[in-house]
Amino acid sequence: MPLRGDAGPLQLQAAIIDLDGTMVDTVGDFEAALNAVLGELALPPVDRGFIERTVGKGSEHLIRSTLAQVGADAGLYPQAWALYQQHYRVMNGRHSAVYPGVTEGLRQLTAAGLKLACLTNKPTAFARPLLVAKGLDGFFSVVFGGDAFARKKPDPLPLLRTCEALGSTPARTLMVGDSSNDARAARAAGCPVVLVSYGYNHGEPAEAAGADAVIARLDALDLRSVL
Structure with a gap:
């Protein structure tokens, strides 16, 4: 993967990476x-297909959607x-696993001189231990x-605040995610955005x-494909 443009190092300052599904x-x-x-x-279980279509909008949405799915009282x-x-x-x-190519990709982004942040709709108290458990925490400044x-997300506020924490400008901060939540948030914040094809994009x-x-x-x- 080339990480340099024809005129030298590319001008991105940072990258914000989603967690679940990315x-x-x-x-x-x-x-x-x-x-x-x-x-x-004492309620019936839900299957993986429902979960894949539903995750990504925060735990509150997931719990409410799950109760509705099984016909439970709200x-x-x-x-x-x-x-x-x-x-x-x-x-x-x-019961989770790092996707193939993720560790290598994070190393390449770091080697290109980018500051990295993990930004997820998962609660912070769950996100940090998961990154540690999977050996990914060392890549991220925040x-x-x-x-x-x-x-x-999809509100742009989290991306804008993350850019502030990284000391980067949105136009030079790449968002990498797996769903329309990430794409919409990035567009509204003024960040370039790349999505992975294998994640949880609400069935789309x-x-x-x-x-x-x-x-x-x-x-x-x-x-170079995003600049």
Whole structure:
């Protein structure tokens, strides 16, 4: 993957990388935690397909959507939320795996001189331990979860605040994600955006989200394609 343009180093300053569906396949963690919660509430389980279509908008949305999916009373949300926090803390990282090419891709971005941030809608208290468990934490200057700011992706606020933390300008900060949430947030923030093709894009192809490029692996990223 060439990381230099014809006139020398490329002018990106930083990259913001999503977590679930972009760096780590976490559907197994969600499946184990959600179905443990549903079992305690005497509710039927959900399948992986539902989870893949639903994750990415924060834990609150996931829990509410799961209760609706199994036909449960929405009033169970506070109890389900509390149980989910307990179970996910235990399951976090146990049933997940880093996607092929991610570690290599992060090394290449670092070698190109970019500061890296992890920005996810997953709660920060779950994001940080997962990065540690998968050996990815050392790549990132900052890590922000969905509870770090007043609004979550697809709102541009998290990207703008992350750029401030990195000391980079949005136009020179690449967003790498897996869904329309990432693409919409990047466009609104003024960041270039690349999506991976294998993630959780709410059941839609990544190619339909309007990114600057779609890649099959993180280590296949050619930074010239977004500048």
